[in-house]
Amino acid sequence: MFKKPADQSAVKGVIAEGKAKETPISVKTEQGKPEKPKQTIDEYIKAHPISNKNVEKYVRQSFDKGNDESKQFLLNGFANGNVSFERAKSGLSRCFIENGSKAPVLLMSTKNETGEDTGFYSDGGVFYHEGTHAIDYSYNRTGNLPASSTVVLSSNGTLEDSINAGREEAQKMRAIAKQDFYDSIANAKSQDPEYSKLDKDISAKQEELDKLNPYIPQIDEARKQFTSGKISYRELQAKNLEIREKQMKDQPFLKARGELWALQAKQQEANYRVTQQVYVEYGDVSDMFCASTGLAINRMSHDERYFDKKGYKGTEFFAEYVSARSTNPKSLARIKKYFPKQSALAEELFQRIMKGQ
Incomplete structure (x- = not known):
């Protein structure tokens, strides 16, 4: 199939x-x-x-x-x-x-x-x-x-x-295979130059954005005031709107956030490319584990009910x-x-x- x-x-x-x-x-x-x-x-x-x-x-x-x-x-x-x-x-x-x-x-x-x-x-x-x-x-x-x-x-x-007779043994091997799969994913990412560079760039950009971003703490503070009963729900909405308006006028913040999103989008593409080859290696056994134990090791498998026939x-x-x-x-x-x-x-x-x- x-x-x-x-x-x-x-x-x-x-x-x-x-x-x-x-x-x-x-x-x-x-x-x-x-x-x-x-x-x-x-x-x-x-x-x-x-x-x-x-x-x-x-x-x-x-x-x-x-x-x-x-x-x-x-x-x-x-x-x-x-x-x-x-x-x-x-x-x-x-x-x-x-x-x-x-x-x-x-x-x-x-x-x-x-x-x-x-x-x-x-x-x-x-x-x-x-x-x-x-x-x-x-x-x-x-x-x-x-x-x-x-x-x-x-x-x-x-x-x-x-x-059918090997179900118990397959259940033991599935735990090993699943860990092997995760290790292979991590290893593939660490050895891919593009993915590794993007990972570092995203961390650096996130730190930059955090320094430019006073808005999350302000939103959290407003929420605490509401839950403690110090302000009403209408006042909470007004505070959030005021914070959001300031945020949307903050050009350095918006620029850094846009750059972060662009890096994250590139990393998603790199992640797809890198993990694709790992799925090629593990896709067959994933379906075999689903057939023998009812549980795959990743999402490359049929539904377990398929194997009831x-x-x-x-x-x-x-x-x-x-x-x-x-x-x-x-x-x-x-x-x-x-x-x-x-x-x-x-x-x-x-x-x-x-x-x-």
């Missing part, structure tokens, strides 16, 4: 799929030799034409961001599921699976077309994420539950089984894992640190699909 921090006014997409069955299905896979993709991406697109040229360009460019194994994973999985591509009519990229269908459709959107801000994701990450959803749901050809919650792995259970914990974890494995090494390192057992199982499932087993 395509997700964004809620405080950046964006929401991740939602899988549209058929009603899930209640009981996982054990699927035996044939242990064949690793296969090279039967097609190149050019050949696959030729066999599955994309009507929108911008989407076709986006698919090609995003596909190229992955490593060789990731490309093979997508091509084998796409061919197995007969996956097609269309332009998303809304601003959200997502995987659409019609009820009972064995042919998922990737509804792709691009920033240029929709204004969708993909800056909180690794380059190509959204495509590999949504592509993994399509492969996950079509791998077994059941048309309902994904492979991540039906294929029995070396753990004698599914990936989703492992996520069977199969959703497994498919989101698998998609986050493959996306990170393909395009985001720092995120992959975080996943392996906080979810060692589950990431090993996700890798096992990845290898099966990648090798055409």
Whole structure:
């Protein structure tokens, strides 16, 4: 699913799929030799034409961001599921699976077309994420539950089984991950020259403004007089108005305040830029913690109720894992640190699909 921090006014997409069955299905896979993709991406697109040229360009460019194994994973999985591509009519990229269908459709959107801000994701990450959803749901050809919650792995259970069983351990790791996230934010700010300079400039300008600002103490004094009963509410309003009029005529004060506001605005822009890269590193694990514990480590996650549906914990974890494995090494390192057992199982499932087993 395509997700964004809620405080950046964006929401991740939602899988549209058929009603899930209640009981996982054990699927035996044939242990064949690793296969090279039967097609190149050019050949696959030729066999599955994309009507929108911008989407076709986006698919090609995003596909190229992955490593060789990731490309093979997508091509084998796409061919197995007969996956097609269309332009998303809304601003959200997502995987659409019609009820009972064995042919998922990737509804792709691009920033240029929709204004969708993909800056909180690794380059190509959204495509590999949504592509993994399509492969996950079509791998077994059941048309309902994904492979991540039906294929029995070396753990004698599914990936989703492992996520459910690991809730207690995930709760412990979440505290570590959350502190790591805050430390990474602080470290990124301290090492960014522009942000550090703005921080010093703002402190100096605030001190200058405080020396030029007798108005806050005057307002506080008037409020104390009112609460002690020395003046009426009408008199308090009159005093505040008088103070405000003096303030608005104080040119040195107004100049310093305007300069402070300008610096603060620049710092907000710098903060967005600096923290954006930290979100790229921690966004995947944040959603994984939401799936496994009900609590994210930042605002990059689905609503916890999203994971109440069977199969959703497994498919989101698998998609986050493959996306990170393909395009985001720092995120992959975080996943392996906080979810060692589950990431090993996700890798096992990845290898099966990648090798055409």
